[in-house]
Amino acid sequence: MKAKQLLSIALVGAMSASLAACGSASGSSTSTAASKAEEATSAPAEAATSTAAAATGDQTVGIAMPTKSLERWNRDGSYLEEQFKKAGYKTEVTYSDNKIDQQVKDLEGLVADKVDLLVVAAIDGEALSEVLQGAKDANIPVISYDRLIRNTDAISYYVSFDNYKVGQLQGQYVIDTLDLDNAGDKTYNIEFTAGDPADNNATFFFNGAFDTLKPYIDKGTLVIPSGQNQFEQVATKQWDTATAMTRFQNILGSNYSDGTQLDVALCSNDSTALGVTQAIESDYAGTNDVLVTGQDGDEQNLANIIDGKQTMTVYKAVANEAVATLDLGIALLNGETPDDKLISDSGWDFDCTYDTESYDNGMGVIPSYLLTPTVVTKDNIQKELVDTGYYTMGDDGYPHPVQ
Numbered sequence: 531m532k533a534k535q536l537l538s539i540a541l542v543g544a545m546s547a548s549l550a551a552c553g554s555a556s557g558s559s560t561s562t563a564a565s566k567a568e569e570a571t572s573a574p575a576e577a578a579t580s581t582a583a584a585a586t587g588d589q590t591v592g593i594a595m596p597t598k599s600l601e602r603w604n605r606d607g608s609y610l611e612e613q614f615k616k617a618g619y620k621t622e623v624t625y626s627d628n629k630i631d632q633q634v635k636d637l638e639g640l641v642a643d644k645v646d647l648l649v650v651a652a653i654d655g656e657a658l659s660e661v662l663q664g665a666k667d668a669n670i671p672v673i674s675y676d677r678l679i680r681n682t683d684a685i686s687y688y689v690s691f692d693n694y695k696v697g698q699l700q701g702q703y704v705i706d707t708l709d710l711d712n713a714g715d716k717t718y719n720i721e722f723t724a725g726d727p728a729d730n731n732a733t734f735f736f737n738g739a740f741d742t743l744k745p746y747i748d749k750g751t752l753v754i755p756s757g758q759n760q761f762e763q764v765a766t767k768q769w770d771t772a773t774a775m776t777r778f779q780n781i782l783g784s785n786y787s788d789g790t791q792l793d794v795a796l797c798s799n800d801s802t803a804l805g806v807t808q809a810i811e812s813d814y815a816g817t818n819d820v821l822v823t824g825q826d827g828d829e830q831n832l833a834n835i836i837d838g839k840q841t842m843t844v845y846k847a848v849a850n851e852a853v854a855t856l857d858l859g860i861a862l863l864n865g866e867t868p869d870d871k872l873i874s875d876s877g878w879d880f881d882c883t884y885d886t887e888s889y890d891n892g893m894g895v896i897p898s899y900l901l902t903p904t905v906v907t908k909d910n911i912q913k914e915l916v917d918t919g920y921y922t923m924g925d926d927g928y929p930h931p932v933q
């Protein structure tokens with residue numbers, strides 16, 4: 531069952547007035563990301579705060595993020611903390627340096643501290659079964675945040691973006707930009723770079739892109755000179771930039787040093803795109819612009835987009851992901867069993883789908899709230915990222931994240 535709730539049908543009264551302004555097509559809003567997040571949550575957060583305060587007193591939310599070394603999780607951690615604090619909760623936030631043992635220890639600590647709710651973005655989706663059993667035994671509800679945690683019945687909900695769609699958007703961007711439907715006999719060379727095999731999202735991103743491009747690969751319009759067409763071959767442990775760079779230097783050395791032209795580097799996210807772009811700069815002999823994809827809107831990647839070194843990124847508004855997590859979290863803390871109605875009841879000013887089919891974590895399908903990602907290129911950075919208040923345009927001509 532899928533339920534989709536859009537702003538236009540969800541909002542009434544005063545809220546519709548303020549949010550309609552926020553969603554106006556003029557693109558001239560000057561609100562900051564913080565004020566936008568506040569605007570987006572003001573009604574639900576205030577309503578929920580008063581209910582939650584009456585029902586629960588001072589509750590604590592444990593927020594476990596994977597690492598500070600991958601840019602986006604710093605933003606997620608800050609937004610989540612800000613949202614829950616503003617709604618009247620205490621927070622404990624951990625970052626585990628991308629080390630699985632460390633995250634297990636951090637979660638053990640949060641359980642020992644008797645937090646009332648856990649929001650967890652896993653480093654390794656397969657490694658948390660035992661520690662989360664401890665959370666379940668202590669009756670602590672767990673939200674799997676952004677990355678699905680596998681092989682545990684301790685998590686009740688999943689909040690993320692439509693991960694398959696992220697890959698589809700990257701693939702479709704390639705099709706449209708190269709006009710592959712009208713390519714005739716012309717062929718283009720493409721190489722894939724995917725994410726961390728321990729991250730459940732990584733296969734969704736890769737499959738979304740690969741499935742979208744497969745008809746053109748089958749037809750011969752797209753050619754993969756390295757022959758690396760399986761997720762396992764193109765994966766990047768821990769989404770690490772240097773690892774992606776080294777692998778791509780090898781690919782360029784083995785397949786392109788004879789002057790073969792590389793047309794597309796399909797990278798699942800920005801940290802890997804950064805490494806691939808570095809490899810292209812250092813080791814690619816060709817002079818053409820390589821179409822490089824990404825995901826997240828990391829600061830350096832946006833600068834590369836402005837400079838023409840990366841072509842696009844798929845932006846996911848993590849401020850909104852935090853808002854959805856807040857409202858779901860409040861419902862759980864109030865002992866409710868949220869479903870698709872959470873979306874209409876919360877009146878979010880962003881698209882969200884309630885999905886009870888796509889994410890099976892090995893113990894059953896996990897009900898999921900999935901937000902919608904957006905393609906960002908040089909042409910719409912201002913409109914999508916700066917006018918919306920998530921980034922400011924610096925005097926240096928590059929966008930910088932507000933949080």
Ligand code: BGC
Nearest residue numbers: 600676677729731769799826
């Ligand atoms: C997130 C991506 C991110 C990647 C590396 C994934 O789980 O969904 O947004 O690029 O992790 O941090």
